[in-house]
Amino acid sequence: MTLITGVLLLICAVWIYPFLWNLSASVKSPAEVFDGLNPFPSVVRLDNYVRAWTDGWMGRYFLNTVFITFFSIVISVTVTALIGYVLGRYAFPGKKVVIALFAVSVFMPEGYTIIPSFDLIHTLHLDNSLWGITLAEAGGAHVVAVLLFAGFFRQLPGELEEVARVDGAGFLRIFARIYLPLAKPVTATAIILQFMASWNSFLLPLVLTLSRPDLRTLAVGIYSFQGEHQTDFGAMAAASAIALIPIVVVFLVLQRYFVESVAGAMKG
Amino acid sequence: MASITASRGTGRQPAAATAPRPRPKQQQRRGIWFWCYVFMLPAAVLGALFTFYPMVMSWVISFMDWNGFTAHGTFIGLANYRELIGDSMFWQAFGRSMIFMVVGTPIRVVLSLLVAIALNSQIVRCRPAIRTFFFLPVITTAAVVGVVMSFVLGSYQGPVNTLLMALHLTDSPIEFLADPRTAIWSVVGVQIWKNFGMTMIYWLAALQTVPAELYDAARVDGASRIAVLRHITVPLLLPFALVIIVLTAKENLHAFALVQSMTAGGPFFSTQVIEVYIYQTAFAAGETGGQPRLGYASAAGCFFGVVTLVIAVFQLYAVKRVNDLRGQLGKGRAA
Numbered sequence: 001m002t003l004i005t006g007v008l009l010l011i012c013a014v015w016i017y018p019f020l021w022n023l024s025a026s027v028k029s030p031a032e033v034f035d036g037l038n039p040f041p042s043v044v045r046l047d048n049y050v051r052a053w054t055d056g057w058m059g060r061y062f063l064n065t066v067f068i069t070f071f072s073i074v075i076s077v078t079v080t081a082l083i084g085y086v087l088g089r090y091a092f093p094g095k096k097v098v099i100a101l102f103a104v105s106v107f108m109p110e111g112y113t114i115i116p117s118f119d120l121i122h123t124l125h126l127d128n129s130l131w132g133i134t135l136a137e138a139g140g141a142h143v144v145a146v147l148l149f150a151g152f153f154r155q156l157p158g159e160l161e162e163v164a165r166v167d168g169a170g171f172l173r174i175f176a177r178i179y180l181p182l183a184k185p186v187t188a189t190a191i192i193l194q195f196m197a198s199w200n201s202f203l204l205p206l207v208l209t210l211s212r213p214d215l216r217t218l219a220v221g222i223y224s225f226q227g228e229h230q231t232d233f234g235a236m237a238a239a240s241a242i243a244l245i246p247i248v249v250v251f252l253v254l255q256r257y258f259v260e261s262v263a264g265a266m267k268g
Numbered sequence: 269m270a271s272i273t274a275s276r277g278t279g280r281q282p283a284a285a286t287a288p289r290p291r292p293k294q295q296q297r298r299g300i301w302f303w304c305y306v307f308m309l310p311a312a313v314l315g316a317l318f319t320f321y322p323m324v325m326s327w328v329i330s331f332m333d334w335n336g337f338t339a340h341g342t343f344i345g346l347a348n349y350r351e352l353i354g355d356s357m358f359w360q361a362f363g364r365s366m367i368f369m370v371v372g373t374p375i376r377v378v379l380s381l382l383v384a385i386a387l388n389s390q391i392v393r394c395r396p397a398i399r400t401f402f403f404l405p406v407i408t409t410a411a412v413v414g415v416v417m418s419f420v421l422g423s424y425q426g427p428v429n430t431l432l433m434a435l436h437l438t439d440s441p442i443e444f445l446a447d448p449r450t451a452i453w454s455v456v457g458v459q460i461w462k463n464f465g466m467t468m469i470y471w472l473a474a475l476q477t478v479p480a481e482l483y484d485a486a487r488v489d490g491a492s493r494i495a496v497l498r499h500i501t502v503p504l505l506l507p508f509a510l511v512i513i514v515l516t517a518k519e520n521l522h523a524f525a526l527v528q529s530m531t532a533g534g535p536f537f538s539t540q541v542i543e544v545y546i547y548q549t550a551f552a553a554g555e556t557g558g559q560p561r562l563g564y565a566s567a568a569g570c571f572f573g574v575v576t577l578v579i580a581v582f583q584l585y586a587v588k589r590v591n592d593l594r595g596q597l598g599k600g601r602a603a
Contacts, residue, residue, distance in 0.1 A: 004386055005393045012401035015461070019404070021427050022416045075314070083311040086304040093301065098308065105319055107580060112546055112569025115562050116325035117318060119336075139318025146311075171303040202411040202525035207551065219411040223529050226415050233419065243412045251407045255400065258407060262466060263473035 019244065025237035048238035052225075058239050060214065061221035065243075068134045068205070068217060069198040075138035076145070077190045081183070084149020085175055089158070105141040118207050130215055133208050137198045145190040152186045153179060189261045192254060196261075199247050218243035326573075330566035341563050348567035358568055360537070361545035364452060365521055365572075368541060372460050372520045376467045377513055384471035385501065399472075403465035410462065414529030417458050421445055445531055448538035455530055455539050459523050467516050474508035475501070507593045510586040518579050521572075542572050 027044045053059045087098065117136055126132030156179060164174045180187075205217040216224065222239050251258055330348055334341025352358055386392050387399055405413065421428055421444040429441040444454040478501060486496045524543035527533065533540035533548060540548070550565035552558055 002393070004391065008383070008386060008392065008398050009394065012398055015401050016404055017427075018413075018416055018420045019408075021420060025419075079310045079314055082307040086307045090300060090304050092304040101315075101320075105315070105323070107577060107584075112550070112566050112573075113322035113326050114547075115329055115550055115566055115569075116322040119325075120317065120321060135314070136318055139314040141315065141319045171300060175307075196407060200407075200409040200411075200525075202409075202529075203547070210551065219409050219525070222412050222415050226418070226529070236415070236419070240412050240416050244408055247407055247409065248404065251404070252400070259399075259403070259469055262406070262469045 019248075022237050022240050022244075025233060026241045027238075028234060030232070030234050048234035049242070051232070051235040052239040052242060056225055056235055056239050057213075057216075057221060058218070058225075058242050061216050061218045062242060064130060064215060065199060065217040065219075067130050068137060069195060071131075071134045072138040072198045073191055073194045075135070076140075076142055076194045077187060079138070080142050080145040080190055081149050081180065081187065084146050085153050085179065087146070088150035088153035089156075089161075089179075102141075102143060102146070106143055114203055114207055117204070121208060127208060128212065133205050133215065133217070136204055136208070137201060138194075140197070142190075142194075145193055148186050148189060149183065152183055156182060185257075188254070188257045192257045192261045195250065196247075196258075326566050327570055329563055330570045332563040332566075334561075334563040336560050336562050344563070348564050349571070351564065352567055352571060357537070357540075358542075358545065361540050361542045362572075364540060365523075365542040367452065368456055368459065368523055369517050369520045372456055373513060373517045376460055376464055376516055376520075377509070380464055380468040381471050381505075384468050384475055385497070387468075388472060388475045399468075402468055405462045406465040406469075408462075410525035411529040413462060414458075414526045418445060418530050421454055421458075446535060448536045451531055451535060451538045455523075455527055458530065459520065459526055462526065463516075463519060466519070467512060470508075470512045470515065471505075474505055474512070477508075478504045507589065510589065511583065514579060514583040514586055518576060518583070521576060521579075542568070546572070 024041050026048050027046065028041050028048075029045060032041065053062075083098075086092070087095070121127050121132040121136060124132075126135065160178050161174050164178055169177070200219065201217070202219045202223075205215075206220045206223070209215045209217075209220055213224070222236075222243055225239055226236065329341065331343060331345060332341030333344045333347070383398075383402060387395050392398070420426055426441075426444075428444070429438075432438045432442065443450060445451050482500050482504075483496065486500060491499070522543065523541055524547065527539055527541055527544050528547065531539045533544040546565045546568050549568065550560060550562050552560040
């Protein structure tokens with residue numbers, strides 16, 4: 001039985017080898033990058049990181065990505081929590097229409113929405129700041145997050161609200177003080193879903209920064225960097241590490257929520 | 269409207285002096301409705317702008333001839349679609365996306381099931397760590413992974429070729445990404461590796477729905493491991509299999525970031541999957557350059573959207589079947 005464990009661990013070593021190789025290449029001199037398979041370098045150099053951060057503009061791209069990710073999480077999680085709350089707990093005229101619209105957004109052939117989005121952001125004059133990308137990232141159809149919030153709020157007892165009403169609390173206070181604090185696990189899942197989507201997004205920031213290189217995100221920056229500095233493997237590897245390390249660290253810390261949000265996406 | 273939704277629970281009892289007057293109730297409900305609409309407003313605004321408008325417009329643009337330099341395109345009816353049907357580049361790209369789906373899906377679904385079963389049993393040690401390792405590539409940035417993999421698989425002195433030559437499995441470096449005949453398979457392989465963990469998590473979630481007492485009962489009856497697998501695990505997982513296959517298949521059609529950053533559709537278009545083809549047509553970013561054709565790219569996108577929709581409908585049907593089956597199982601257990 002230890003045999004299966006051994007085989008699986010061996011596969012795991014191969015599985016994450018590309019990341020280890022990239023990490024080790026990022027602290028080697030250009031001459032050392034391709035001189036063997038040992039991922040543990042004798043000397044750790046950080047000049048690749050310095051070059052990538054400044055000459056390669058990775059510092060700028062990193063801050064852009066943090067900005068877009070942070071604000072798209074704030075916007076999308078707020079918006080989905082609000083709509084999930086009322087869809088989950090109340091009946092009101094027109095509710096069926098809202099649900100039908102959600103169904104349409106799931107089952108309408110997507111076409112290639114980047115073209116109209118690109119045009120829209122240009123028309124709204126949002127294409128000369130990071131807000132255009134941020135809003136477009138936050139404005140996707142977050143059906144899974146809405147379903148999670150609605151499902152969670154639906155199964156909370158309604159008595160909480162009745163008691164609070166007797167005490168004279170209004171609609172807003174009941175939501176903010178009583179129901180929302182109970183929804184921490186769902187909120188965490190919604191944050192993770194949006195974090196993964198925004199941090200890893202490629203097509204949207206690629207197209208929206210075609211004429212504005214200074215607004216590039218890490219994913220787009222590294223893709224362009226590859227085209228411009230094809231020979232500087234050390235800096236290339238360092239740039240990739242700068243992009244990968246944050247999401248890997250966040251994943252390792254919040255693993256449980258990541259796994260839950262993926263499994264939740266299956267149920268949704 | 270208000271008269272239809274009369275308050276519940278106020279039956280025709282003899283009116284007591286303390287009976288609640290309907291007016292405040294009415295007002296309270298109106299107040300709640302008002303807040304409901306307020307709470308939906310941000311979602312409505314964002315959704316209208318960045319979900320519904322682009323969805324509708326992508327169809328509108330697909331009937332236009334538009335290079336993006338003018339404010340609007342010119343309406344040309346079905347001409348884009350007519351051209352698309354005769355466009356061999358489009359059909360080849362379509363075929364490559366199908367290769368991704370038809371080859372990648374079964375490999376991932378079957379192999380990840382084996383790993384999931386191993387991780388679900390008590391006999392394997394270090395289960396959380398193994399699960400983490402397999403899941404790690406899933407959460408990484410596809411565009412960055414594509415760049416890293418283009419070095420890892422790089423023909424000259426890349427680590428993969430160094431290893432293969434050290435083990436004497438090949439005496440000259442394999443051109444993983446530079447040879448049109450092997451490039452497509454290399455990219456499919458990387459896609460399988462990257463998203464393998466996602467399918468594995470689906471299977472693990474499905475495995476957790478199998479009640480533990482079934483396993484206990486089987487053990488009491490002295491059933492062998494193989495028998496347990498055949499008569500308990502597989503039949504109970506079958507309803508999930510369809511959903512997992514559909515989700516994996518759908519996801520295999522979306523490999524833009526990985527392919528564009530690894531090969532940009534090259535060499536000689538050998539890895540140009542449909543999304544890469546559309547992007548390069550729309551933004552004149554391909555090997556051919558030329559004029560951006562937003563209308564034509566939209567038409568290709570809409571056509572492809574219909575294909576993914578068919579898969580999504582299939583998915584809905586699959587999910588419905590699972591729920592029916594689960595309902596029956598639930599009844600069976602309750603009986």
